[in-house]
Amino acid sequence: xxxxxxxxxxxxxxxxxxxxxxxxxxxxxxxxxxxxxxxxxxxxxxxxxxxxxxxxxxxxxxxxxxxxxxxxxxxxxxxxxxxxxxxxxxxxxxxxxxxxxxxxxxxxxxxxxxxxxxxxxxxxxxxxxxxxxxxxxxxxxxxxxxxxxxxxxxxxxxxxxxxxxxxxxxxxxxxxxxxxxxxxxxxxxxxxxxxxxxxxxxxxxxxxxxxxxxxxxxxxxxxxxxxxxxxxxxxxxxxxxxxxxxxxxxxxxxxxxxxxxxxxxxxxxxxxxxxxxxxxxxxxxxxxxxxxxxxxxxxxxxxxxxxxxxxxxxxxxxxxxxxxxxxxxxxxxxxxxxxxxxxxxxxxxxxxxxxxxxxxxxxxxxxxxxxxxxxxxxxxxxxxxxxxxxxxxxxxxxxxxxxxxxxxxxxxxxxxxxxxxxxxxxxxxxxxxxxxxxxxxxxxx
Amino acid sequence: xxxxxxxxxxxxxxxxxxxxxxxxxxxxxxxxxxxxxxxxxxxxxxxxxxxxxxxxxxxxxxxxxxxxxxxxxxxxxxxxxxxxxxxxxxxxxxxxxxxxxxxxxxxxxxxxxxxxxxxxxxxxxxxxxxxxxxxxxxxxxxxxxxxxxxxxxxxxxxxxxxxxxxxxxxxxxxxxxxxxxxxxxxxxxxxxxxxxxxxxxxxxxxxxxxxxxxxxxxxxxxxxxxxxxxxxxxxxxxxxxxxxxxxxxxxxxxxxxxxxxxxxxxxxxxxxxxxxxxxxxxxxxx
Ligand SMILES: Nc1ncnc2c1ncn2[C@@H]1O[C@H](COP(=O)(O)OP(=O)(O)O)[C@@H](O)[C@H]1O
Ligand SMILES: [Mg+2]
Numbered sequence: 001x002x003x004x005x006x007x008x009x010x011x012x013x014x015x016x017x018x019x020x021x022x023x024x025x026x027x028x029x030x031x032x033x034x035x036x037x038x039x040x041x042x043x044x045x046x047x048x049x050x051x052x053x054x055x056x057x058x059x060x061x062x063x064x065x066x067x068x069x070x071x072x073x074x075x076x077x078x079x080x081x082x083x084x085x086x087x088x089x090x091x092x093x094x095x096x097x098x099x100x101x102x103x104x105x106x107x108x109x110x111x112x113x114x115x116x117x118x119x120x121x122x123x124x125x126x127x128x129x130x131x132x133x134x135x136x137x138x139x140x141x142x143x144x145x146x147x148x149x150x151x152x153x154x155x156x157x158x159x160x161x162x163x164x165x166x167x168x169x170x171x172x173x174x175x176x177x178x179x180x181x182x183x184x185x186x187x188x189x190x191x192x193x194x195x196x197x198x199x200x201x202x203x204x205x206x207x208x209x210x211x212x213x214x215x216x217x218x219x220x221x222x223x224x225x226x227x228x229x230x231x232x233x234x235x236x237x238x239x240x241x242x243x244x245x246x247x248x249x250x251x252x253x254x255x256x257x258x259x260x261x262x263x264x265x266x267x268x269x270x271x272x273x274x275x276x277x278x279x280x281x282x283x284x285x286x287x288x289x290x291x292x293x294x295x296x297x298x299x300x301x302x303x304x305x306x307x308x309x310x311x312x313x314x315x316x317x318x319x320x321x322x323x324x325x326x327x328x329x330x331x332x333x334x335x336x337x338x339x340x341x342x343x344x345x346x347x348x349x350x351x352x353x354x355x356x357x358x359x360x361x362x363x364x365x366x367x368x369x370x371x372x373x374x375x376x377x378x379x380x381x382x383x384x385x386x387x388x389x390x391x392x393x394x395x396x397x398x399x400x401x402x403x404x405x406x407x408x409x410x411x412x413x414x415x416x417x418x419x420x421x422x423x424x425x426x427x428x429x430x431x432x433x434x435x436x437x438x439x440x441x442x443x444x445x
Numbered sequence: 446x447x448x449x450x451x452x453x454x455x456x457x458x459x460x461x462x463x464x465x466x467x468x469x470x471x472x473x474x475x476x477x478x479x480x481x482x483x484x485x486x487x488x489x490x491x492x493x494x495x496x497x498x499x500x501x502x503x504x505x506x507x508x509x510x511x512x513x514x515x516x517x518x519x520x521x522x523x524x525x526x527x528x529x530x531x532x533x534x535x536x537x538x539x540x541x542x543x544x545x546x547x548x549x550x551x552x553x554x555x556x557x558x559x560x561x562x563x564x565x566x567x568x569x570x571x572x573x574x575x576x577x578x579x580x581x582x583x584x585x586x587x588x589x590x591x592x593x594x595x596x597x598x599x600x601x602x603x604x605x606x607x608x609x610x611x612x613x614x615x616x617x618x619x620x621x622x623x624x625x626x627x628x629x630x631x632x633x634x635x636x637x638x639x640x641x642x643x644x645x646x647x648x649x650x651x652x653x654x655x656x657x658x659x660x661x662x663x664x665x666x667x668x669x670x671x672x673x674x675x676x677x678x679x680x681x682x683x684x685x686x687x688x689x690x691x692x693x694x695x696x697x698x699x700x701x702x703x704x705x706x707x708x709x710x711x712x713x714x715x716x717x718x719x720x721x722x723x724x725x726x727x728x729x730x731x
Contacts, residue, residue: 005558016546338542341503342603343531343559346523439503442542 001348010355013328021360024324027317028364028418029371034310036372036414040404041306041379045299047405060099061134062263062275062287064092082283084258092263095277097270100133102126103229103258109191112225113202114183117165117176121156121225126262128228133264136221137214145209150228152206154187156180158213159222180208189239192251198242203235317364318425325357325429329436336433337441346434353430354423361422365415372414376404449476450610450643451483451500456509458495458666469495471666472509477659479610480641482634484654487663493647494615496663500645501534501613502526513611531560535604537614537633541596543588549575549599550584556607574602578632594625598632605636612637614646618653630656 001009014021069079084103093101105125112119128150137158138144145155164175178185187203194200214221233255240251263278263285265271271289278285329336336349383403458470469492477483485493498504500511502518511518514533521529535556536542543552553571562570575584578598588596597617604612614633618626634656637644646657654660655674662669 001559002561002563004564009558012546334542335544338544339555339559340527341501341530341536341542342556343527343534345527345559348559439498442538 001344001351006348006351006355010352010359013332013352014356014359017328020324020327024317024320024360025364025367027313027320028361028421029368031310031314031317031421032365032368032414032418033372033375034306034313035417036369036406036410037375037379037404038303038306038310039410040372040376040406042299042303043407044403044405045303047402059268059287059289059292060265060271062265062271062278062285062289064088064261064263064278064283064285066257066259068284068286080284084261084283085256088281088283089258089261091281092261092278092283095274097266097274098263099266100130100264102130102134102262104260104262105229105232106259107189107191107232109189111188111190112163112165113186113188114165114178117167117174117178119163119165119178121160121163122223124220124224124226125229125232126226128226130262130264131226134262136226137212140210140212145226147228147230149209150226150231152231153209154205154207154231155209155211155226157211157222157224157226159218160225161210180210187235189236192243192247195242195244195247201235201239201242314421318421321357321360321422322425322429324360325353325426326432328356329353329429329433332433333436333441333444336436337438337444340436340438341442350430350434353433354426357426357430358419358423361425362415362419364422365418368418369411369414373406376406379404448479450479450481450514451477451645452510452512453496453500454510454512456496456499456511457507458492458499458504459507468666470499473663473666473668474509475661475668475671477643477645479643480637481659482637482644482657483646483659483661484657485645485647485661485663486651486654487649487669489649491663492666493649493663495666497613497615497645497647501536502530527559531556531607533610535607535609535612537597537600537604537612537617539616539619541588541593541600541620543596543599543603545588548585548587549580549591549602552588552599553602553606556603560607562607570606571602574606575599577636578602592625593621594628597621597625597629601629601632601636605642608640609642611643611645614644616647616649618648618650626653 064082064084066084067079067081069077071077089101089103092098103126105123107123107125110121110123112121127147128145129147131146132144139155145153161180162177164177167174167176185205185208187205189201211221211226236255237252240248240255243251263274265274268289271287272293275285275287275290339349340346380402453473453475456470456473457468460467460469471492473496485496487493495504499506500513500518502521506519513529516529518526518529544555547555550568550571553575554567557567557570572581572584575581578601580595580598580602583591583595588599591599597620600617604614612633617633618629621629630653633644633646636642646653648654658674658676660672660674662672
């Protein structure tokens with residue numbers, strides 16, 4: 001048979017039993033909508049997570065801070081402190097799945113000077129070998145700083161480079177933006193009173209690294225000035241030596257205490273395990289992951305429920321198609337016998353039935369996709385309240401994110417899937433049709 | 446004179462029904478020549494249909510061999526058989542076996558559809574043959590909307606449309622009244638003569654076998670006798686010809702060759718009448 005004749009004959013057979021075909025197609029539509037909506041909600045959830053990740057920083061990062069704020073039963077915030085030193089650092093470093101760990105010192109009393117002008121910066125003092133691990137942006141030339149390059153280089157974030165410097169000439173204030181390629185810049189520690197007997201300690205910056213802008217343009221990296229902790233310690237010790245004896249002791253002691261320890265875990269899935277380990281060591285820790293976790297669990301459960309509904313609906317529609325095809329073969333037994341005697345090849349009989357089953361699946365799939373878009377739209381428009389109640393107690397959904405996202409490949413996948421379900425469920429009935437003996441078939445009425 | 450187109454060699458078909466074995470066809474040998482009208486005659490249950498189905502490859506032989514155009518029909522794969530049917534065989538059935546959801550035209554087109562003939566050419570061929578059988582005005586009718594005689598004419602058109610070398614007909618007039626029977630028999634005969642096609646027809650009706658050139662009498666799955674009918678003598682029966690050696694192979698063939706029937710002249714008259722009737726009906730439909 002020519003393919004065109006086969007198609008015509010198949011379509012004609014389907015339209016001969018309109019109600020039955022329609023009901024079978026409706027079954028496939030329900031199955032398709034369930035599956036497409038399930039996938040789209042799954043994708044929507046994932047995209048919300050990714051959006052949350054973008055807003056809140058990397059999901060693999062854990063922070064152990066020396067000061068922790070907690071809300072008690074009365075709704076009051078109280079802080080507790082914990083001591084973070086080299087020992088804590090090494091213990092944490094030894095935990096499995098910890099990829100990078102760095103102490104962090106935020107020294108707010110470091111001033112930037114350029115001639116008469118003065119500026120301020122948020123200094124991030126860390127182990128620059130870990131810089132790349134924590135997802136900070138690359139330098140403008142595309143490379144990342146490390147301990148070697150950071151021996152005498154300080155790195156400015158994209159916004160920090162634009163910071164204005166001020167000068168008070170006694171009557172009015174003047175501002176200027178520093179050109180890091182030409183202007184000389186110095187750093188002074190201003191934590192303790194200057195010891196008049198010693199020369200004030202300044203760091204004359206020889207090299208300044210420029211960090212490219214982060215994707216969001218306003219992340220921590222953009223506002224910060226990065227300095228390696230070894231470089232800091234070296235200069236800070238020299239600074240301490242210029243101080244009066246009491247101050248010197250305090251300053252040197254402060255070098256042994258970190259404000260924060262930042263940890264990067266090699267995989268999102270181990271973040272809570274690592275946090276448990278840190279807890280066992282007696283330290284409190286926080287991560288974005290711990291806020292996202294409940295939301296993720298709810299989403300996964302929802303996906304599972306939807307997936308089960310979709311799978312059951314699709315299974316039922318597959319059985320439905322098979323049933324329709326078997327009925328159709330019973331009805332057409334005689335016809336099949338006649339066709340065979342008139343020279344119709346067995347392969348053509350099989351193709352005919354597979355085509356009929358496949359078309360039911362394909363039409364169901366295509367209409368199902370259409371309805372899925374409607375369902376997806378309804379979900380995005382009216383689904384907010386439902387989801388919010390499901391997500392109560394968690395971070396909620398990122399602003400502007402969608403509950404149901406149908407990517408461009410999903411319609412094609414669904415159409416193909418529908419057709420495959422049809423063809424697969426039509427396979428055994430079709431095989432049965434080919435086995436019908438012409439002589440028996442012609443005797444039947 | 447002419448070469449055999451069908452050779453049946455010691456064909457056997459045994460049905461097993463539980464412990465019982467039914468020898469429906471029991472060691473039959475004969476030949477059919479090209480262009481011959483061969484009739485399998487016998488009482489009900491004698492095994493005629495089974496034999497025809499064996500020859501057409503619809504049933505599988507238990508043993509023996511059947512050659513059509515020199516090819517063994519029993520040894521063919523399903524696909525080969527389908528192709529062989531498309532090219533060489535046509536069928537007319539007792540119960541017409543038209544497809545109820547299709548019009549007369551579509552039913553006649555069907556063998557050509559399987560043969561991969563293109564739509565336009567196919568329609569032209571089907572229309573022409575439907576006009577030939579006198580159904581020029583009924584092409585768009587469904588089988589239900591036609592009389593038995595008309596349905597069988599569609600059946601005949603379908604059997605002949607692809608100009609097969611052999612047309613098998615199993616009691617083609619079994620469901621028709623005597624009047625229509627004559628029309629249909631005439632039609633089959635005239636169609637076959639036009640293209641020198643071979644007909645193998647099954648019947649239990651002694652009178653209908655008069656249309657044949659060769660009558661094979663079947664009894665209990667065996668050949669009782671083979672009778673050659675001579676139509677050359679104007680209405681007169683001629684003595685039966687001698688049987689070919691192949692035809693005598695059947696072990697049980699002890700019965701003498703039957704005499705040709707005496708009422709041959711009457712039969713010819715009936716045929717003439719039927720031709721007229723057919724023409725009348727053609728007028729009616731146009
Ligand atoms: N499929 C079958 N199974 C068992 N027996 C059968 C079958 N077909 C035919 N027969 C038997 O074979 C014999 C010949 O049948 P058939 O060829 O139909 O006879 P006829 O056509 O001469 O009336 C009968 O006895 C019939 O009962
Ligand atoms: Mg019979």
